[in-house]
Amino acid sequence: MIDLRSDTITKPTKEMREAMVHAEVGDDVYREDPTVNQLEDLAADILGKEAALFVTSGTQGNQIAVLTHAKPGDEMIIEADAHIFYYEAGAVAALAGVQTRTIAGKRGKMPIEAIRQAIRGVDIHLPTTAMIALENTHNRAGGAVIPPDYMKEVYQLAQAKNVPVHLDGARLFNASVALGIDVKELTQYVDTVQVCLSKGLSAPMGSILAGPKDWIEQARKWRKRLGGGMRQAGLMAAPGIIALTKMVDRLEEDHHLAKQLANGLAQIEGIKIDIDTVETNIVLFDVQSTGLTAEEFLSSLKNKGILGSAFGEYVIRLTTHREITEKDIFVTLEKIAEIIKG
Numbered sequence: 001m002i003d004l005r006s007d008t009i010t011k012p013t014k015e016m017r018e019a020m021v022h023a024e025v026g027d028d029v030y031r032e033d034p035t036v037n038q039l040e041d042l043a044a045d046i047l048g049k050e051a052a053l054f055v056t057s058g059t060q061g062n063q064i065a066v067l068t069h070a071k072p073g074d075e076m077i078i079e080a081d082a083h084i085f086y087y088e089a090g091a092v093a094a095l096a097g098v099q100t101r102t103i104a105g106k107r108g109k110m111p112i113e114a115i116r117q118a119i120r121g122v123d124i125h126l127p128t129t130a131m132i133a134l135e136n137t138h139n140r141a142g143g144a145v146i147p148p149d150y151m152k153e154v155y156q157l158a159q160a161k162n163v164p165v166h167l168d169g170a171r172l173f174n175a176s177v178a179l180g181i182d183v184k185e186l187t188q189y190v191d192t193v194q195v196c197l198s199k200g201l202s203a204p205m206g207s208i209l210a211g212p213k214d215w216i217e218q219a220r221k222w223r224k225r226l227g228g229g230m231r232q233a234g235l236m237a238a239p240g241i242i243a244l245t246k247m248v249d250r251l252e253e254d255h256h257l258a259k260q261l262a263n264g265l266a267q268i269e270g271i272k273i274d275i276d277t278v279e280t281n282i283v284l285f286d287v288q289s290t291g292l293t294a295e296e297f298l299s300s301l302k303n304k305g306i307l308g309s310a311f312g313e314y315v316i317r318l319t320t321h322r323e324i325t326e327k328d329i330f331v332t333l334e335k336i337a338e339i340i341k342g
């Protein structure tokens, strides 16, 4: 199978598995796991924040961020297609009791003026705007890169209104690699950030939540409450260290393959794609004019040995990652053309 469903499917490298076997461990709830401590210090340093916390998943990291920034009855401003709103099983409502004020964005960017208007004033009738959430790269916008100048504008507005900004940076390194800038140039414009180790960076699990020291202390308590105190977690932190130190630069290869795929798709009649929107490792395209829905198209594709994800009634997402080769891209294009020919 050529599995283009997600970069989450990447398995740990041999080096990661070896690091797991040899990892020094201790009880991380007592903060005695040296490998977890090393990962957290390293991540804080890379992300330019005072402290970091190793959490089980991107979803857990984002939800701990919401729980730590906001209290029940508060409101968060978030892009209408953002993962925290769209794909976290309603956790913001179920766990934090926070209401979402969604704003439709363009390529993942909410209009600055709309954010400004959405920030609540002080009035007994109104909820408190407890946070603004950004997502970079933006998944449902097709891996769109949110540039630093936009993030700066949001941050300046938020700071003027005393509202913290959280960044869902599940694929933040894809953004920094695509922009050719240090990741700190992006994280300087947010108070807190979540980055995934388990996507293109290929660690088997885990995310990092980073921010101010006292905030991370509160987040650590929320992680415990949620059952995320992981004891000898150094086994899982060890591949995370490799993810951060050795796997970032390789994301460029995923971006290159995604561009190849997009260019190939643009040549196939019946496929609608805007190749300019392919900035990182995610490719979205529309199959409506083939007469098939995304699900129908994907089921034919599966019969030909290729897996993808539906991202709308007629929209398909294909995601490149470490386990995809140039040959896989050629085969995928060939099979897609075959389906359309019928």
Ligand code: TLP
Pocket: 005, 006, 007, 008, 056, 057, 058, 059, 060, 062, 083, 084, 087, 135, 137, 138, 139, 168, 170, 171, 196, 198, 207
């Ligand atoms: N995204 C997954 C699915 O949940 C859709 C994927 O295959 O892309 N933020 C963003 C922007 C994400 O894309 C994801 C995962 C998460 C958070 C959640 O990370 P995990 O899966 O570790 O909870």
